[in-house]
Amino acid sequence: MKVAILMPLAEQRGGAEQLLRLFLRHAPGTPDRWPLVFFEEGSLVEEARAQGYPVQVLWAGRLRQPVRYWQTVRALARMFRQEGITLVLSWMSKAHLYGGIAARLAGIPALWFQHGIPTLDSWMDRWITRVPAVGVLACSQAAAEAQQQLRPVRQTAVVYPAADLTAFDPDRLPAPTEARRQLGLPEKGPLIGMVGRLQRWKGMHTLVQAMPRILEKHPEARALIVGGRHDLEPDYESWLRTLIVQLGLSDRVWLAGFQANVPLWMQAMDVVVHASDREPFGLVVVEAMALGKPVVAGAEGGPREILTEGIDGLLAPYGDAEALARQVLRYLDDPVFAQKVGEAARRRARDFGPEAFAQRLAQVLYAFIPRIAPKAHTV
Known part of the structure; x- marks a missing residue:
């Protein structure tokens, strides 16, 4: 099997890029079995080359540039034939708009990873689904079920993403009190944290709104939100800051901005909140669990498949500040329960290691190989 992986992005912007990094470190077989095509230059290109992977960079331009689009598709189809590619995997769904057509021209099967x-x-989701494909990889059962609502219906396989369990190993990090000291955070009092880019659907405002209720019982508690501004919602950060002031929480809720050393910041937290609306998977949830942190996650989407309520985590509906406060207080009011949940969470997180992910992905791809497409078209 020789699988061409198409990746539109070459810089770290989100979970899909980090997942590709983990896969390349643990991919089965030799690197030449996994040739990569990026649609831009960036650090991921250099990392892949340094690990011995064959890498090409094709400037795809924008979809509204039809000449450039067809030039890219034709170049991909030629590369697939010349390199003897068995299967095309678009690592992000947008890349399938190029890879799916190019694979059809080359007479080989293609599929994409639905993150x-x-x-x-979404016109984009409908358009991508119409591009020829033998199947779709989904990051969760929730994502797979949603994909099945689009037409035509594509065979869908769930491949849960992986977390870097080494980076989020508490035994490799300073103790929480020391982590706080190194970061200049107060060493006493409960610290409730969130990690993620500042977007409304991520639910940072829900934690802010939950804090007055939490402070009624634990006046020494503080909330810490780690994450930078998102280009699509540049005003959300200023709105959050205004909300914090309006609720009189300026000395109790901190926006730390983008931070490179996320494991250390998360290690400093006593409770980790992930309050997203229908999170596709929830990588931050797994990372927090790997650290042994008690987690409160959104009640819809991927987190429901990661944790079991009351065993290795708790759930709260999106936007329900009262429910979120209630779940956080279950941990703060009962440290023994919080410790028990954290220990169970750490055990559960081991199911999402990168080695298991890489093996599962390869197995699923093998299953799609027999579905060979029709003869190659001339380009």
């Missing part, structure tokens, strides 16, 4: 939860309202 989000697609919707009927």
Whole structure:
């Protein structure tokens, strides 16, 4: 099997890029079995080359540039034939708009990795689904079920993403009190944290709104939100800051901005909140669990498949500040329960290691190989 992986992004912007990094470190077989095509230059290109992977960079331009689009598709089809590619995997769904057509021209099967939860309202999701494919890889059962609502229905396989369990190993990090000291954070009092880019659907405002209720019982508690501004929602950060002031929480809720050393910041937290609306998977949830942290996650989407309520985590509906406060207080009011959940969470996180992910991905791809497409078209 020789699988061409198409990746539109070459810089670390989100979970899909980190997942590709982990896969390349643990991919089965030799690197030449996994040739990569990036649509831009960036650090991921250099990392892949340094690990011995064959890498090409094709400037795909924008979809509204039809000449450039067809030039890219034709170049991909030629590369697939010349390199003897068996299967094309678009690592992000947008890349399938190129890879799916190019694979059809080359007469080989193609599929894409659905890292989000697609919707009927999205013209992009509908368009991508119409591009020829032998199947779709989904990051969760929730994502797979949503994909099945689009037409034509594509065979869908769930491949849960992986977390870097080494980076989020508490035995390799300073103790929480020492982590706070190194970061300049107060060493006493409960610290409730969130990690993620500042977007409304991520639910940072829900934690802010939950803090007055939490402070009624634990006045020494503080909330810490780690994450930078998102280009699509540049005003959300200023809105959050205004909300914090309005609720009189300026000395109790901190926005730390983007931080490179996320494991250390998360290690400093006593409770980790992940309050997203229908999170496709929830990588931050797994990372927090790997650290042995008690987690409160959104009640819809991927987190429901990661943790079991009351065993290795707790759930709260999106946007429900009262429910979120209630779940956080279950941990703060009962340290023994919080410790028990954290220990169970750490055990559960081991199911999402990168080695298991790489093996599962390869097995699923093998299953799609027999579905060979029709003869190659001339380019």
